Amino acid sequence: MREQRTRINDSWIRVRLKLKSKLGENIYKNWIESLELVKIEKKSAVFNVSNSFIANWIDRNYRETIIETFKNEEIFIDDILFEFKNKNSLPFSNEKNIPKKRDINLSNIKNSLDNNNIELPSSPLDKRFTFERFVVGKPNELAHAAAKRVSEIGPVTFNPLFLYGGVGLGKTHLMHAIAWQIKKTNPSSRMLYLSAEQFMYRFVQALRFKDMYGFKEIFRSVDILMVDDVQFIAGKESTQDEFFHTFNALVEQGKQLVISGDRAPGEIDGLEERIKSRLAWGLVVDLHPTDYELRLGILQSKVEIQTKLHPGITVNKGILEFLAHRISSNVRVLEGSLTRLFAYASLVGRSIDIDMAQECLADILRSSERKVTIEEIIRKVADHYNLRMSDMISARRSRSISRPRQLAMFLAKNLTSKSLPEIGRRFGGRDHTTVIHAVKKIEELKNKDLQIAEEVEILRRMLEA
Ligand code: ADP
Numbered sequence: 001m002r003e004q005r006t007r008i009n010d011s012w013i014r015v016r017l018k019l020k021s022k023l024g025e026n027i028y029k030n031w032i033e034s035l036e037l038v039k040i041e042k043k044s045a046v047f048n049v050s051n052s053f054i055a056n057w058i059d060r061n062y063r064e065t066i067i068e069t070f071k072n073e074e075i076f077i078d079d080i081l082f083e084f085k086n087k088n089s090l091p092f093s094n095e096k097n098i099p100k101k102r103d104i105n106l107s108n109i110k111n112s113l114d115n116n117n118i119e120l121p122s123s124p125l126d127k128r129f130t131f132e133r134f135v136v137g138k139p140n141e142l143a144h145a146a147a148k149r150v151s152e153i154g155p156v157t158f159n160p161l162f163l164y165g166g167v168g169l170g171k172t173h174l175m176h177a178i179a180w181q182i183k184k185t186n187p188s189s190r191m192l193y194l195s196a197e198q199f200m201y202r203f204v205q206a207l208r209f210k211d212m213y214g215f216k217e218i219f220r221s222v223d224i225l226m227v228d229d230v231q232f233i234a235g236k237e238s239t240q241d242e243f244f245h246t247f248n249a250l251v252e253q254g255k256q257l258v259i260s261g262d263r264a265p266g267e268i269d270g271l272e273e274r275i276k277s278r279l280a281w282g283l284v285v286d287l288h289p290t291d292y293e294l295r296l297g298i299l300q301s302k303v304e305i306q307t308k309l310h311p312g313i314t315v316n317k318g319i320l321e322f323l324a325h326r327i328s329s330n331v332r333v334l335e336g337s338l339t340r341l342f343a344y345a346s347l348v349g350r351s352i353d354i355d356m357a358q359e360c361l362a363d364i365l366r367s368s369e370r371k372v373t374i375e376e377i378i379r380k381v382a383d384h385y386n387l388r389m390s391d392m393i394s395a396r397r398s399r400s401i402s403r404p405r406q407l408a409m410f411l412a413k414n415l416t417s418k419s420l421p422e423i424g425r426r427f428g429g430r431d432h433t434t435v436i437h438a439v440k441k442i443e444e445l446k447n448k449d450l451q452i453a454e455e456v457e458i459l460r461r462m463l464e465a
């Protein structure tokens, strides 16, 4: 008997070592190291652990691996069971014996939380998505500033931070940047970043394995929770419900939330009203579509990175300007174009010139060609300012008409590929110098007058939508 016991203990030592290399140092330290093997009985390994939460977690996540590793040691078990250190034996395994909520020793769970030994199911972070690599311009400066503020983990001033904007404008980049920053400056703070889809997946799993308790403990033990692309849970009722409770629990504890979505909270169809209103509680910031300057800035910064990857490849003058001008608002596409150009250039061993760009990016350039017509622009602007279309092309010069007209010309210049003379012609046969003047005027006003800037932005969006 004693002999057998020694043999089992020895093999547990070897099994532990193997588990360490299979599961990694972190998991091993958090979960396996403190496991005591009590006995092997009826093809089950019985372990002693300090509380049922730990037991539950190990059973849920590492059961198969443990059984498998025992097998390699020629010890054939088909289950693992647990006893608790400070309680009478309360073995359980799988769903059949998971203790009901009232059986769980709360003070132990609290301890395990305080010890921070619940592993957080964070999604992997892209190492390129840092603040250093985020180019700031007018369209994203507010979002950037808010993200920076959150990453400083000072007192929570706005909760949640809600970031929204169209695809490829940097929402995920900013959230990862917050995460990296916090890892660097506050490595001990418990941060959890995941997509809403992952949130749902975890939730469904928890339901399936009847482990809502564990789920809640994880999500409510964090210092900062970031959920990306929240629009994903629209229409998914029970996930929304859980999200709502998680949200409230964290806000109540003064924990920071950062949420992103593809549009403003109030505009996400299929999202419950109470969630919409919660999401708008804190600071809601909008990542605007990129403007020319920001695109150019991003391209310049990405060229530096690409040049490191492809030394010797040069970019001819005017190429970045060409790309910034021609490739609309999505940064991902912009970035992809540059990557493609560099790959191509290094293949053929030439510098990147305009012909190469035209040829190599033909598909992208074609698809981002603006489909907006001058006609539409005139109509939308006229509608917006309660004018008639005929006013827009008339010779009338009163400010109330000439300003919207200039704005329409500005938009025509920016949203279509029509030449200045062509635009002039379409606005009642005006000269191209009039168009140039209008474009300059609006640019100037945009910089001085926030209201004009906003109106231009609104109109642009309506037209591009
Ligand atoms: P979203 O989540 O809003 O759809 P992402 O954050 O995934 O967009 O951004 C798409 C790509 O564009 C990423 O590769 C990201 O690094 C890049 N990107 C977006 N905005 C910027 C920026 N301001 N500076 C540098 N890169 C950016």
Ligand code: MG
Pocket: 171, 172, 173, 228, 229
């Ligand atoms: Mg994203």
